[in-house]
Amino acid sequence: MSALLEVRNVSRAFRTTLAVNDVSFAVQPGELLGLIGPNGAGKSTLFNLIAGVLPPSSGEILFDGKPVTGWKSHDIARVGIARTFQIPKPYRQLSVVENVMLSAFLREKSIAGAHKLAEATLADIGLADYAGLPANLLTVGLLKRLEVARALAMQPKLVLFDEIMAGLTPTEVGAMTRLVAELPARGITVIWVEHVLYAIMKTATRMIVINRGRQIAEGTPAMMARDPAVVKAYLGEEMILA
Amino acid sequence: MSMVIPAPISSTCIPVLPKRGQISWFEIVLLVMSFGLVVSGVAPSLQDVILLSFLFAGLGLAWNIAGGYAGLISFGHSAFFGVGAYTSTILLLRYDISPWIGIWAGAVIAGLFGAALALICARLRGPFFILSTLAFAEVVRIGALNWVSLTGGPEGLSIPPMASLVGMVFASKTTYAALMLGYLVFVYAITKGLEASRFGYYLFAIRDNEDAAGAAGVNPLLGRTAVMALSAALTGVGGSLFAQYFLYLDPTYVISPELSFQFALLPAVGGLATAIGPVLGSFLITPLSELLRSHLGNAAAGLHLVIYSFGLMVVMLYFPAGLAGALNKLTHWRPFR
Numbered sequence A: 001m002s003a004l005l006e007v008r009n010v011s012r013a014f015r016t017t018l019a020v021n022d023v024s025f026a027v028q029p030g031e032l033l034g035l036i037g038p039n040g041a042g043k044s045t046l047f048n049l050i051a052g053v054l055p056p057s058s059g060e061i062l063f064d065g066k067p068v069t070g071w072k073s074h075d076i077a078r079v080g081i082a083r084t085f086q087i088p089k090p091y092r093q094l095s096v097v098e099n100v101m102l103s104a105f106l107r108e109k110s111i112a113g114a115h116k117l118a119e120a121t122l123a124d125i126g127l128a129d130y131a132g133l134p135a136n137l138l139t140v141g142l143l144k145r146l147e148v149a150r151a152l153a154m155q156p157k158l159v160l161f162d163e164i165m166a167g168l169t170p171t172e173v174g175a176m177t178r179l180v181a182e183l184p185a186r187g188i189t190v191i192w193v194e195h196v197l198y199a200i201m202k203t204a205t206r207m208i209v210i211n212r213g214r215q216i217a218e219g220t221p222a223m224m225a226r227d228p229a230v231v232k233a234y235l236g237e238e239m240i241l242a
Numbered sequence B: 001m002s003m004v005i006p007a008p009i010s011s012t013c014i015p016v017l018p019k020r021g022q023i024s025w026f027e028i029v030l031l032v033m034s035f036g037l038v039v040s041g042v043a044p045s046l047q048d049v050i051l052l053s054f055l056f057a058g059l060g061l062a063w064n065i066a067g068g069y070a071g072l073i074s075f076g077h078s079a080f081f082g083v084g085a086y087t088s089t090i091l092l093l094r095y096d097i098s099p100w101i102g103i104w105a106g107a108v109i110a111g112l113f114g115a116a117l118a119l120i121c122a123r124l125r126g127p128f129f130i131l132s133t134l135a136f137a138e139v140v141r142i143g144a145l146n147w148v149s150l151t152g153g154p155e156g157l158s159i160p161p162m163a164s165l166v167g168m169v170f171a172s173k174t175t176y177a178a179l180m181l182g183y184l185v186f187v188y189a190i191t192k193g194l195e196a197s198r199f200g201y202y203l204f205a206i207r208d209n210e211d212a213a214g215a216a217g218v219n220p221l222l223g224r225t226a227v228m229a230l231s232a233a234l235t236g237v238g239g240s241l242f243a244q245y246f247l248y249l250d251p252t253y254v255i256s257p258e259l260s261f262q263f264a265l266l267p268a269v270g271g272l273a274t275a276i277g278p279v280l281g282s283f284l285i286t287p288l289s290e291l292l293r294s295h296l297g298n299a300a301a302g303l304h305l306v307i308y309s310f311g312l313m314v315v316m317l318y319f320p321a322g323l324a325g326a327l328n329k330l331t332h333w334r335p336f337r
Helices: A041-053 A073-079 A096-104 A113-124 A140-151 A170-187 A199-203 A221-226 A229-231 B025-039 B043-068 B078-097 B099-120 B127-145 B174-193 B197-208 B210-215 B220-246 B257-270 B277-295 B302-320 B321-329
Strands: A004-012 A017-027 A032-036 A058-065 A081-083 A158-162 A189-193 A206-211 A214-219
Touching: A004 A041, A004 A199, A017 A041, A017 A058, A017 A214, A032 A041, A032 A170, A032 A199, A041 A073, A041 A081, A041 A158, A041 A189, A073 A081, A073 B210, A081 A140, A096 A113, A096 A229, A096 B197, A113 A158, A113 B197, A140 A158, A140 A170, A170 A189, A206 A221, A206 A229, A214 A221, A214 A229, A214 B025, A221 A229, B025 B043, B025 B174, B025 B277, B043 B174, B043 B197, B043 B220, B043 B257, B043 B277, B078 B099, B078 B127, B078 B220, B078 B257, B099 B127, B099 B174, B099 B220, B127 B174, B127 B257, B174 B197, B174 B220, B197 B210, B210 B220, B210 B257, B257 B302, B277 B302, B277 B321
Parallel strands: A032 A189, A032 A206, A081 A158, A158 A189
Antiparallel strands: A004 A017, A004 A058, A206 A214
């Protein structure tokens, strides 16, 4: 079985702090991998290393069997890895549909084609009513969904979701969870960082827990809820996990 | 999850800012009026003002491609203007190459200077970028002042005032006005094409959020370099035309912070990142500054600058989206639907 993404002994230091410390894991095609850990555990840094925002200090990253270590983010995007930003980063002066079109250009070179793909993606995610609004008028919840729409419009092989549930109402969390759960069947492998644990525990096929830059546990969501190291890292949160 | 979106009130008004990729009636009327001004045979002193308005509208548009659409605010564009002017003039005086060809050589070299500036400033943003563009133009100006064998140094270069089509020197100001209007329409057409193109969208993305643009597969450095080269090349064309009209250039005349500010000011007043903005800006400001200077320049030295600056402050304070934005509001057209 060949992994879609392989992270080998990856570390990243900021001055003297090791934000990510010798992390290794592999993601198989069709997986929905949950990545959790307390605040400051290094989840976002790990995402930034995979997405090419930062180069790792050491270690190797392979995508589809090819080394992509240290590639720039636009090259990473072109091999088929999409990502969302924890703090939404919309193009504020563009409309919602234009925001999504910029991602769609990766697959559809013509303006008309990209517009069509963007509108289909917006309909998919329940943002069709907002297509013509400038992105700077959206609320945080809508911006989170715009992030997801932009990632999916790239028709990626692998998508990295960084806390897409924060700021959503419980109803919206339910709808978004269903959408994410469908992705593997559509040929999109998912790595998902999330603080809204009940959503991710229900959906993920496998989980990795990191704390202080190190991987401390790996297994099914049910196993994670019983793992003493995980419970300790999430001190006082075992109720939510269970 | 539905929301009431206001419908555009479009039946009676003339939209100033058309939808991306379309041309509005306002633009067509403005073009026809400009053409009318060229052929109407107004007094030569007015023709001066008219043709300069055309030229500076084109230069404002060229600046706006980088400064407005891509957010690369440059206060160094007079360097590209000077490079264009010097290239076509040196080719004409030294090698007897017609400016009709020299202009394009000037555009290429100015474009290379633009690409160089973008690469030098690859990691700089905001005020650091702006200050570097200012310094870049100073380096080019001082280089031109000191490379006497090529540029004639502070004495400058003069083009013989003999009317000839091949030499692009004309006896009639009407011909020059037509030439400048041609330049304006040329840069305007490129701007409109850019607005409706994929590359144009890439520029908006780079301007609004570089991280997000990168995550969507857009190479920000490549985009910045390409757009700066394009903007610089078009500015260089304007520089060559300026030289062919005034028939004289020296480094401080064609490369100066004042000139660079002027290029940036026209789109800022008229409306940044719109095609019509720099044109409106130039049609207001160029005549204003020329007329104030000719009427008040002798009577009270410096008074024209005071009035001019005051007018600018009023526009900036009360029309932050520029003249295009203000006119657009007047016509009640909704910018989205």
